[in-house]
Amino acid sequence: MKPSKMTYERMKNMLVRDKLGVSDGFMQVYKTELSRLTADYFNLDGNLDMKIELLDDGEYKVQIEFVATETKGFSVTSDMKRAGW
Amino acid sequence: MRKIVITSGKGGVGKTTVTALLGRKLAERGARVVLVDGDVGLNNLDVVMGVENKVVYDVSDVLDGRCRLSQALVIDNESGVAVLPSSSRKFDVSAQAFRGVIESIRGADFVLIDCPAGIEEGFHRAVSSADECIVVTTPSASAIRDADKVVALLSSYRLNDVGLVVNRVRYDMIARGDMLSAKEIGNLLHLGVVGVIPEDDHVTVYQQLGRVPDFAVSEKCAEYLADNVEKGTKQLVEPYMKRRWRLR
Numbered sequence: 001m002k003p004s005k006m007t008y009e010r011m012k013n014m015l016v017r018d019k020l021g022v023s024d025g026f027m028q029v030y031k032t033e034l035s036r037l038t039a040d041y042f043n044l045d046g047n048l049d050m051k052i053e054l055l056d057d058g059e060y061k062v063q064i065e066f067v068a069t070e071t072k073g074f075s076v077t078s079d080m081k082r083a084g085w
Numbered sequence: 086m087r088k089i090v091i092t093s094g095k096g097g098v099g100k101t102t103v104t105a106l107l108g109r110k111l112a113e114r115g116a117r118v119v120l121v122d123g124d125v126g127l128n129n130l131d132v133v134m135g136v137e138n139k140v141v142y143d144v145s146d147v148l149d150g151r152c153r154l155s156q157a158l159v160i161d162n163e164s165g166v167a168v169l170p171s172s173s174r175k176f177d178v179s180a181q182a183f184r185g186v187i188e189s190i191r192g193a194d195f196v197l198i199d200c201p202a203g204i205e206e207g208f209h210r211a212v213s214s215a216d217e218c219i220v221v222t223t224p225s226a227s228a229i230r231d232a233d234k235v236v237a238l239l240s241s242y243r244l245n246d247v248g249l250v251v252n253r254v255r256y257d258m259i260a261r262g263d264m265l266s267a268k269e270i271g272n273l274l275h276l277g278v279v280g281v282i283p284e285d286d287h288v289t290v291y292q293q294l295g296r297v298p299d300f301a302v303s304e305k306c307a308e309y310l311a312d313n314v315e316k317g318t319k320q321l322v323e324p325y326m327k328r329r330w331r332l333r
C-alpha cells in the first residue's frame with residue numbers, strides 16, 4: 001500500500017477517535033461514583049486516580065489506582081457457608 | 086462586502102501567507118481588498134505584505150479613538166491592497182469591539198481577516214467578525230488534526246461557507262504516493278478545497294523581503310484560489326496536474 005493511503009486510513013481513524021472523546025464532566029462523575037463505591041470496601045488514603053486511554057483498535061483502556069490504609073474486612077454470606085454455617 | 090477569516094488551529098501553517106497571497110490576487114482582478122491582522126500582539130501581516138515601514142497607527146489606536154479607521158489603513162502601492170495592522174503589544178479587545186471596527190470598513194469588496202493560531206479569544210474575535218471562513222492546513226498529520234478541531238468549533242458560528250486551502254504541498258511526493266493529496270485532505274475534513282498552494286522556496290526567500298515575485302509557483306497557484314473565492318466555487322485544481330508548473 002502507498003504511504004499516502006496508509007496515512008489516509010490512519011488519519012481517518014484518528015479524527016473519528018478525537019470526536020469520540022470522553023468529556024471531563026463524564027470522567028468526573030465516574031470518578032466520584034467510583035470513589036463512593038470503593039470507600040464501602042476500603043479506607044482510602046487520598047484520592048482515587050484514574051487514567052483513560054484510547055487503543056489503536058478504538059477500545060478504551062481504563063486504569064484505576066488508589067492507596068488504602070485498610071480494608072473494610074466484613075464477611076458476606078458465602079464466606080459464612082465456607083466457615084461451616 | 087464579503088468578510089472572510091483565514092484560520093487553521095495549528096500555528097505556522099501559512100495563514101498569513103495565504104491571506105496576503107489571496108488579497109493580492111483578488112486585488113489584481115480589480116477587487117477592493119482590506120486585509121485585517123487579527124493576531125494581536127504577534128502581528129506579522131504588515132511584514133508579509135511589505136508595508137511595516139509605513140505603519141503609523143494600528144487597530145488599538147482605532148479602538149481607543151486615537152485615529153480614524155482610514156488613517157490606520159496602510160496601502161500596498163503595488164497591489165492596491167489596504168492593510169489594517171494589529172498592535173505589537175498585547176491589549177484587551179472584545180470580540181464585539183473588533184467586529185465593530187470591521188463592520189465600519191467602507192467601500193471594500195473583500196475583507197480578509199488573518200486569524201491568530203490556537204482556538205482562544207483571538208480565534209473567537211476573528212471568526213465572529215466574519216461570515217465566511219477559509220481553513221488552512223498543510224498535509225502533515227498534526228496540522229490536519231488541529232484543522233479538524235477547528236472545523237468542529239466553526240459549526241457554532243454563523244458562517245455562510247467554509248472552504249479549505251492546503252498549503253506547502255509537494256507535488257512530487259503526491260505523485261509518488263508519499264503525501265496526501267488535497268482531495269484526500271478535503272475528504273478527511275469534510276471540506277471542499279478552494280485552493281492548493283505548493284511548497285515554494287520563493288516564499289521562504291522573498292517573504293522576508295516583503296514581496297514574493299509573480300513568477301513564483303505559489304503565486305500562480307493562488308490564481309485558482311482567487312478564482313474560487315471570487316466565484317464562490319470549490320473547483321479543485323491540484324497543481325501537480327498542471328505539467329508546466331511542476332517543480333524541478
Ligand SMILES: Nc1ncnc2c1ncn2[C@@H]1O[C@H](COP(=O)(O)OP(=O)(O)OP(=O)(O)O)[C@@H](O)[C@H]1O
Nearest residue numbers: 096097098099100101102202253283284285288292
Ligand atoms: N507555500 C509555502 N512554501 C514555503 N514556505 C512557506 C509556504 N507557506 C508558508 N511558508 C513559510 O512558513 C512560515 C509560516 O507561515 P505563516 O507565517 O504564513 O504561517 P501562519 O499560519 O500565519 O503562522 P502563525 O500561526 O504564527 O500566525 C513562514 O516562514 C512562511 O514563509
Ligand SMILES: [Mg+2]
Nearest residue numbers: 100101124129
Ligand atoms: Mg500568522
